[in-house]
Amino acid sequence: MRMRFISLLFVLFLSGCAELQYYGHAVSGQLDVLSKRRPIPEVINDPTTKTEVVQKLKDVERMHDFAISDLSLPDSDSFRSYSDVGRPYVLWNVFATPELSLQTKQWCYPFLGCLGYRSYFEKAYAESVANELAQQGWDVHVAPSPAYSTRGFFADPIYSPMLRYDDLVLAGILFHELAHEKIYFKNDSELNESFAVAVQDEGVKRWLVHENKPQYYSEYVIEQQRDKQFVDLLLKYRKQLEILYESTQSNNQKRIKKLRILNSLRRAYYKQRAEWGGYAAYDHWFEKPLNNARLAPVGTYQGYSSAFAALIKKNNNDLLLFYRQVEKISALPNKERRTILQKNLNSD
Numbered sequence: 001m002r003m004r005f006i007s008l009l010f011v012l013f014l015s016g017c018a019e020l021q022y023y024g025h026a027v028s029g030q031l032d033v034l035s036k037r038r039p040i041p042e043v044i045n046d047p048t049t050k051t052e053v054v055q056k057l058k059d060v061e062r063m064h065d066f067a068i069s070d071l072s073l074p075d076s077d078s079f080r081s082y083s084d085v086g087r088p089y090v091l092w093n094v095f096a097t098p099e100l101s102l103q104t105k106q107w108c109y110p111f112l113g114c115l116g117y118r119s120y121f122e123k124a125y126a127e128s129v130a131n132e133l134a135q136q137g138w139d140v141h142v143a144p145s146p147a148y149s150t151r152g153f154f155a156d157p158i159y160s161p162m163l164r165y166d167d168l169v170l171a172g173i174l175f176h177e178l179a180h181e182k183i184y185f186k187n188d189s190e191l192n193e194s195f196a197v198a199v200q201d202e203g204v205k206r207w208l209v210h211e212n213k214p215q216y217y218s219e220y221v222i223e224q225q226r227d228k229q230f231v232d233l234l235l236k237y238r239k240q241l242e243i244l245y246e247s248t249q250s251n252n253q254k255r256i257k258k259l260r261i262l263n264s265l266r267r268a269y270y271k272q273r274a275e276w277g278g279y280a281a282y283d284h285w286f287e288k289p290l291n292n293a294r295l296a297p298v299g300t301y302q303g304y305s306s307a308f309a310a311l312i313k314k315n316n317n318d319l320l321l322f323y324r325q326v327e328k329i330s331a332l333p334n335k336e337r338r339t340i341l342q343k344n345l346n347s348d
Helices: 002-014 017-035 040-045 051-072 124-135 160-164 167-182 189-210 214-247 251-275 292-302 307-312 319-330 334-346
Strands: 037-039 080-081 091-097 106-111 113-115 117-118 139-145
Touching: 002 251, 017 037, 037 040, 040 051, 040 080, 040 251, 051 080, 051 160, 051 167, 051 189, 091 124, 091 292, 091 307, 117 124, 124 139, 139 167, 139 292, 160 167, 167 189, 189 307, 189 319, 189 334, 214 251, 319 334
Parallel strands: none
Antiparallel strands: 037 080, 091 117, 091 139, 106 113
Protein backbone atom coordinates (compact mmCIF):
# COMPACT_ATOMS: atom_id res chain seq x y z
CA MET A 1 0.00 0.00 0.00
CA ARG A 2 2.94 2.30 0.65
CA MET A 3 4.10 2.05 -2.98
CA ARG A 4 0.56 2.77 -4.21
CA PHE A 5 0.42 5.88 -2.08
CA ILE A 6 3.81 7.07 -3.36
CA SER A 7 2.64 6.50 -6.94
CA LEU A 8 -0.49 8.51 -6.22
CA LEU A 9 1.56 11.39 -4.83
CA PHE A 10 3.73 11.34 -7.96
CA VAL A 11 0.64 11.66 -10.14
CA LEU A 12 -0.60 14.55 -8.03
CA PHE A 13 2.57 16.52 -8.59
CA LEU A 14 2.11 16.07 -12.33
CA SER A 15 -1.43 17.47 -12.18
CA GLY A 16 -2.33 21.06 -13.01
CA CYS A 17 -2.23 23.66 -10.25
CA ALA A 18 -6.02 24.03 -10.27
CA GLU A 19 -6.36 20.41 -9.23
CA LEU A 20 -3.67 20.33 -6.57
CA GLN A 21 -5.89 21.87 -3.88
CA TYR A 22 -8.56 19.24 -4.43
CA TYR A 23 -6.11 16.34 -4.52
CA GLY A 24 -4.43 17.63 -1.39
CA HIS A 25 -7.85 17.71 0.29
CA ALA A 26 -8.66 14.20 -0.96
CA VAL A 27 -5.36 12.71 0.22
CA SER A 28 -5.64 14.46 3.61
CA GLY A 29 -9.24 13.31 4.06
CA GLN A 30 -8.44 9.74 3.10
CA LEU A 31 -5.47 9.59 5.45
CA ASP A 32 -7.59 11.02 8.26
CA VAL A 33 -10.20 8.30 7.78
CA LEU A 34 -7.54 5.59 7.65
CA SER A 35 -5.72 6.92 10.71
CA LYS A 36 -8.91 6.48 12.76
CA ARG A 37 -9.40 2.84 11.81
CA ARG A 38 -9.48 0.26 14.58
CA PRO A 39 -10.11 -3.49 14.14
CA ILE A 40 -13.77 -4.21 14.82
CA PRO A 41 -13.05 -6.89 17.48
CA GLU A 42 -10.88 -4.36 19.32
CA VAL A 43 -13.69 -1.78 19.31
CA ILE A 44 -16.22 -4.39 20.45
CA ASN A 45 -14.02 -5.49 23.34
CA ASP A 46 -13.17 -1.96 24.42
CA PRO A 47 -15.11 -1.29 27.68
CA THR A 48 -15.45 2.39 26.73
CA THR A 49 -17.36 1.61 23.52
CA LYS A 50 -21.04 2.46 23.72
CA THR A 51 -23.40 -0.51 23.96
CA GLU A 52 -25.31 0.44 20.80
CA VAL A 53 -22.05 0.66 18.82
CA VAL A 54 -20.97 -2.77 20.08
CA GLN A 55 -24.26 -4.33 18.97
CA LYS A 56 -24.16 -2.65 15.57
CA LEU A 57 -20.61 -3.81 14.93
CA LYS A 58 -21.51 -7.38 15.94
CA ASP A 59 -24.33 -7.19 13.37
CA VAL A 60 -21.86 -5.87 10.79
CA GLU A 61 -19.55 -8.85 11.37
CA ARG A 62 -22.43 -11.26 10.73
CA MET A 63 -23.54 -9.30 7.64
CA HIS A 64 -19.99 -9.31 6.32
CA ASP A 65 -19.64 -13.07 6.79
CA PHE A 66 -22.97 -13.52 5.00
CA ALA A 67 -21.89 -11.27 2.12
CA ILE A 68 -18.85 -13.48 1.53
CA SER A 69 -20.47 -16.89 2.04
CA ASP A 70 -23.91 -16.33 0.52
CA LEU A 71 -23.49 -13.41 -1.89
CA SER A 72 -20.00 -14.35 -3.15
CA LEU A 73 -18.77 -10.82 -2.53
CA PRO A 74 -15.04 -10.16 -2.02
CA ASP A 75 -13.33 -11.59 1.05
CA SER A 76 -11.02 -8.59 1.30
CA ASP A 77 -9.66 -6.51 4.15
CA SER A 78 -12.44 -3.96 3.68
CA PHE A 79 -15.04 -3.40 6.41
CA ARG A 80 -13.07 -5.31 9.04
CA SER A 81 -12.22 -2.10 10.87
CA TYR A 82 -14.20 0.83 12.25
CA SER A 83 -13.51 4.54 11.74
CA ASP A 84 -15.26 7.15 13.89
CA VAL A 85 -15.07 10.15 11.56
CA GLY A 86 -16.81 12.49 14.04
CA ARG A 87 -19.32 13.94 11.56
CA PRO A 88 -22.82 13.02 10.29
CA TYR A 89 -21.58 11.94 6.84
CA VAL A 90 -18.22 10.78 5.58
CA LEU A 91 -18.45 12.50 2.18
CA TRP A 92 -20.39 15.16 0.30
CA ASN A 93 -20.73 14.51 -3.44
CA VAL A 94 -21.07 17.41 -5.87
CA PHE A 95 -23.09 16.85 -9.05
CA ALA A 96 -23.25 19.45 -11.79
CA THR A 97 -25.10 19.61 -15.10
CA PRO A 98 -25.52 22.32 -17.73
CA GLU A 99 -28.67 24.43 -17.41
CA LEU A 100 -30.31 22.67 -20.36
CA SER A 101 -28.85 19.18 -20.18
CA LEU A 102 -28.89 16.15 -17.91
CA GLN A 103 -25.33 15.17 -18.80
CA THR A 104 -23.30 15.35 -15.61
CA LYS A 105 -19.99 17.15 -15.51
CA GLN A 106 -17.19 14.58 -15.62
CA TRP A 107 -14.21 14.65 -13.28
CA CYS A 108 -11.31 12.36 -14.19
CA TYR A 109 -8.86 10.79 -11.75
CA PRO A 110 -5.67 8.73 -11.87
CA PHE A 111 -6.41 4.97 -11.78
CA LEU A 112 -10.19 5.47 -11.39
CA GLY A 113 -11.08 6.97 -14.75
CA CYS A 114 -13.90 9.53 -15.03
CA LEU A 115 -16.88 9.93 -12.69
CA GLY A 116 -20.00 12.07 -12.92
CA TYR A 117 -19.44 13.65 -9.50
CA ARG A 118 -16.67 14.85 -7.20
CA SER A 119 -16.44 13.86 -3.54
CA TYR A 120 -15.34 16.02 -0.61
CA PHE A 121 -14.57 15.18 2.99
CA GLU A 122 -15.75 18.62 4.16
CA LYS A 123 -19.29 19.89 3.66
CA ALA A 124 -18.18 23.55 3.48
CA TYR A 125 -15.65 22.75 0.76
CA ALA A 126 -18.25 20.85 -1.28
CA GLU A 127 -20.75 23.69 -0.96
CA SER A 128 -18.17 26.31 -1.96
CA VAL A 129 -17.35 24.34 -5.12
CA ALA A 130 -21.05 23.92 -5.87
CA ASN A 131 -21.64 27.65 -5.40
CA GLU A 132 -18.76 28.46 -7.75
CA LEU A 133 -20.18 26.12 -10.40
CA ALA A 134 -23.64 27.64 -9.93
CA GLN A 135 -22.20 31.09 -10.56
CA GLN A 136 -20.78 29.73 -13.82
CA GLY A 137 -24.29 28.68 -14.87
CA TRP A 138 -24.30 25.01 -13.88
CA ASP A 139 -27.21 23.32 -12.13
CA VAL A 140 -25.69 21.86 -8.95
CA HIS A 141 -26.56 19.41 -6.21
CA VAL A 142 -24.64 18.43 -3.06
CA ALA A 143 -25.51 14.92 -1.85
CA PRO A 144 -24.18 13.61 1.49
CA SER A 145 -22.98 10.02 1.74
CA PRO A 146 -22.55 7.83 4.86
CA ALA A 147 -20.01 5.58 3.10
CA TYR A 148 -17.85 5.13 0.05
CA SER A 149 -15.62 2.50 -1.50
CA THR A 150 -12.06 2.69 -2.81
CA ARG A 151 -12.71 -0.68 -4.52
CA GLY A 152 -10.14 -2.40 -2.35
CA PHE A 153 -7.38 0.11 -3.05
CA PHE A 154 -7.39 0.73 0.68
CA ALA A 155 -8.94 -1.49 3.35
CA ASP A 156 -12.16 0.48 3.68
CA PRO A 157 -13.54 0.65 7.23
CA ILE A 158 -17.09 0.75 8.53
CA TYR A 159 -17.71 4.48 8.90
CA SER A 160 -19.44 5.80 12.01
CA PRO A 161 -22.27 7.50 10.01
CA MET A 162 -23.34 4.05 8.79
CA LEU A 163 -24.25 2.91 12.30
CA ARG A 164 -27.16 5.30 12.74
CA TYR A 165 -29.21 3.37 10.18
CA ASP A 166 -31.40 0.38 10.93
CA ASP A 167 -30.14 -3.13 10.19
CA LEU A 168 -31.71 -3.42 6.73
CA VAL A 169 -30.25 -0.14 5.53
CA LEU A 170 -26.89 -0.97 7.11
CA ALA A 171 -26.83 -4.36 5.39
CA GLY A 172 -27.75 -2.71 2.11
CA ILE A 173 -24.92 -0.19 2.38
CA LEU A 174 -22.41 -2.95 3.18
CA PHE A 175 -23.53 -5.13 0.26
CA HIS A 176 -23.57 -2.10 -2.05
CA GLU A 177 -20.01 -1.06 -1.24
CA LEU A 178 -18.67 -4.63 -1.50
CA ALA A 179 -20.33 -4.91 -4.91
CA HIS A 180 -18.14 -2.04 -6.09
CA GLU A 181 -15.10 -4.15 -5.19
CA LYS A 182 -16.51 -7.12 -7.07
CA ILE A 183 -16.96 -5.54 -10.52
CA TYR A 184 -16.12 -2.10 -11.85
CA PHE A 185 -17.26 -0.51 -15.12
CA LYS A 186 -14.51 1.91 -16.09
CA ASN A 187 -15.73 5.44 -16.90
CA ASP A 188 -19.37 4.42 -16.33
CA SER A 189 -20.89 5.70 -13.07
CA GLU A 190 -24.39 4.73 -14.16
CA LEU A 191 -23.68 1.01 -14.60
CA ASN A 192 -21.42 0.89 -11.54
CA GLU A 193 -24.16 2.22 -9.29
CA SER A 194 -26.98 0.32 -10.98
CA PHE A 195 -25.06 -2.95 -10.56
CA ALA A 196 -24.35 -2.21 -6.90
CA VAL A 197 -28.02 -1.33 -6.25
CA ALA A 198 -29.14 -4.64 -7.80
CA VAL A 199 -26.68 -6.62 -5.66
CA GLN A 200 -27.72 -4.58 -2.62
CA ASP A 201 -31.42 -5.35 -3.11
CA GLU A 202 -30.83 -9.04 -3.77
CA GLY A 203 -28.50 -9.22 -0.79
CA VAL A 204 -30.99 -7.65 1.61
CA LYS A 205 -33.72 -10.06 0.47
CA ARG A 206 -31.47 -13.04 1.09
CA TRP A 207 -30.26 -11.63 4.39
CA LEU A 208 -33.83 -11.42 5.67
CA VAL A 209 -34.46 -15.03 4.70
CA HIS A 210 -31.20 -15.98 6.42
CA GLU A 211 -32.30 -14.12 9.56
CA ASN A 212 -35.73 -15.80 9.47
CA LYS A 213 -37.57 -12.51 9.76
CA PRO A 214 -40.55 -12.80 7.37
CA GLN A 215 -42.36 -9.92 9.05
CA TYR A 216 -39.47 -7.60 8.17
CA TYR A 217 -39.40 -8.98 4.66
CA SER A 218 -43.00 -7.92 4.01
CA GLU A 219 -42.21 -4.45 5.32
CA TYR A 220 -39.11 -4.36 3.16
CA VAL A 221 -41.13 -5.29 0.06
CA ILE A 222 -43.58 -2.47 0.75
CA GLU A 223 -40.71 0.00 1.17
CA GLN A 224 -39.09 -1.28 -2.01
CA GLN A 225 -42.34 -0.82 -3.90
CA ARG A 226 -42.58 2.76 -2.66
CA ASP A 227 -38.95 3.35 -3.57
CA LYS A 228 -39.59 2.04 -7.07
CA GLN A 229 -42.70 4.18 -7.47
CA PHE A 230 -40.78 7.24 -6.33
CA VAL A 231 -37.83 6.55 -8.62
CA ASP A 232 -40.17 5.81 -11.55
CA LEU A 233 -41.85 9.15 -10.91
CA LEU A 234 -38.51 10.97 -11.00
CA LEU A 235 -37.39 9.10 -14.11
CA LYS A 236 -40.67 9.93 -15.87
CA TYR A 237 -40.09 13.65 -15.50
CA ARG A 238 -36.38 13.24 -16.12
CA LYS A 239 -37.31 11.72 -19.49
CA GLN A 240 -39.55 14.69 -20.27
CA LEU A 241 -36.59 16.98 -19.64
CA GLU A 242 -34.34 14.88 -21.88
CA ILE A 243 -36.85 15.12 -24.72
CA LEU A 244 -37.18 18.85 -24.19
CA TYR A 245 -33.42 19.45 -24.23
CA GLU A 246 -32.99 17.41 -27.41
CA SER A 247 -35.71 19.37 -29.21
CA THR A 248 -35.12 22.26 -31.64
CA GLN A 249 -36.93 24.79 -29.45
CA SER A 250 -35.13 27.98 -28.46
CA ASN A 251 -33.23 28.11 -25.19
CA ASN A 252 -35.77 30.55 -23.76
CA GLN A 253 -38.60 28.16 -24.57
CA LYS A 254 -36.65 25.33 -23.01
CA ARG A 255 -36.08 27.33 -19.82
CA ILE A 256 -39.80 28.07 -19.48
CA LYS A 257 -40.85 24.47 -20.12
CA LYS A 258 -38.11 23.17 -17.81
CA LEU A 259 -39.73 25.06 -14.92
CA ARG A 260 -43.15 23.72 -15.88
CA ILE A 261 -41.89 20.14 -15.91
CA LEU A 262 -40.18 20.50 -12.53
CA ASN A 263 -43.31 22.09 -11.02
CA SER A 264 -45.38 19.24 -12.47
CA LEU A 265 -43.00 16.76 -10.82
CA ARG A 266 -43.57 18.41 -7.44
CA ARG A 267 -47.36 18.28 -7.86
CA ALA A 268 -47.21 14.65 -9.03
CA TYR A 269 -45.21 13.71 -5.93
CA TYR A 270 -47.75 15.20 -3.53
CA LYS A 271 -50.49 13.31 -5.38
CA GLN A 272 -48.48 10.10 -5.01
CA ARG A 273 -47.90 10.82 -1.33
CA ALA A 274 -51.67 11.13 -0.81
CA GLU A 275 -52.14 7.74 -2.49
CA TRP A 276 -49.65 6.33 0.01
CA GLY A 277 -51.85 7.57 2.83
CA GLY A 278 -49.60 10.52 3.67
CA TYR A 279 -46.33 8.55 3.80
CA ALA A 280 -43.82 11.39 3.78
CA ALA A 281 -40.37 9.76 3.80
CA TYR A 282 -39.42 11.48 0.54
CA ASP A 283 -40.50 14.99 1.50
CA HIS A 284 -36.87 15.96 2.17
CA TRP A 285 -36.13 15.48 -1.53
CA PHE A 286 -38.32 18.47 -2.33
CA GLU A 287 -37.03 20.79 0.38
CA LYS A 288 -34.45 22.30 -1.99
CA PRO A 289 -35.16 23.77 -5.45
CA LEU A 290 -35.43 21.16 -8.18
CA ASN A 291 -32.95 21.22 -11.06
CA ASN A 292 -31.16 18.95 -13.52
CA ALA A 293 -28.39 18.06 -11.09
CA ARG A 294 -30.92 16.79 -8.54
CA LEU A 295 -32.36 14.40 -11.13
CA ALA A 296 -29.10 13.31 -12.75
CA PRO A 297 -28.00 10.93 -9.92
CA VAL A 298 -31.41 9.24 -10.04
CA GLY A 299 -30.58 7.89 -13.45
CA THR A 300 -27.09 7.04 -12.23
CA TYR A 301 -28.19 4.91 -9.29
CA GLN A 302 -31.36 3.39 -10.67
CA GLY A 303 -31.20 3.57 -14.47
CA TYR A 304 -30.17 -0.05 -15.08
CA SER A 305 -30.70 -1.65 -11.68
CA SER A 306 -33.85 -3.39 -12.97
CA ALA A 307 -31.87 -4.75 -15.91
CA PHE A 308 -29.24 -6.21 -13.57
CA ALA A 309 -32.01 -7.63 -11.36
CA ALA A 310 -33.52 -9.29 -14.43
CA LEU A 311 -30.10 -10.72 -15.25
CA ILE A 312 -29.95 -12.34 -11.80
CA LYS A 313 -33.26 -14.08 -12.49
CA LYS A 314 -32.13 -15.18 -15.95
CA ASN A 315 -29.18 -16.89 -14.28
CA ASN A 316 -31.58 -18.82 -12.01
CA ASN A 317 -30.59 -16.60 -9.07
CA ASP A 318 -27.08 -18.05 -9.20
CA LEU A 319 -24.92 -15.07 -8.27
CA LEU A 320 -21.69 -16.64 -9.47
CA LEU A 321 -23.15 -17.09 -12.97
CA PHE A 322 -24.55 -13.57 -12.77
CA TYR A 323 -21.17 -12.09 -11.86
CA ARG A 324 -19.46 -13.93 -14.72
CA GLN A 325 -21.95 -12.55 -17.19
CA VAL A 326 -21.60 -9.03 -15.78
CA GLU A 327 -17.81 -9.32 -16.03
CA LYS A 328 -18.18 -10.06 -19.74
CA ILE A 329 -20.53 -7.13 -20.19
CA SER A 330 -18.13 -4.80 -18.35
CA ALA A 331 -15.44 -5.55 -20.95
CA LEU A 332 -17.65 -4.23 -23.78
CA PRO A 333 -17.91 -0.63 -25.04
CA ASN A 334 -20.48 1.50 -23.19
CA LYS A 335 -23.12 1.36 -25.94
CA GLU A 336 -22.94 -2.42 -26.28
CA ARG A 337 -23.23 -2.81 -22.50
CA ARG A 338 -26.53 -0.97 -22.48
CA THR A 339 -27.89 -2.77 -25.52
CA ILE A 340 -27.35 -6.15 -23.89
CA LEU A 341 -28.82 -5.05 -20.55
CA GLN A 342 -31.86 -3.53 -22.22
CA LYS A 343 -32.49 -6.70 -24.23
CA ASN A 344 -32.41 -8.76 -21.04
CA LEU A 345 -34.83 -6.36 -19.36
CA ASN A 346 -37.25 -6.32 -22.29
CA SER A 347 -37.30 -10.11 -22.52
CA ASP A 348 -37.84 -10.61 -18.79
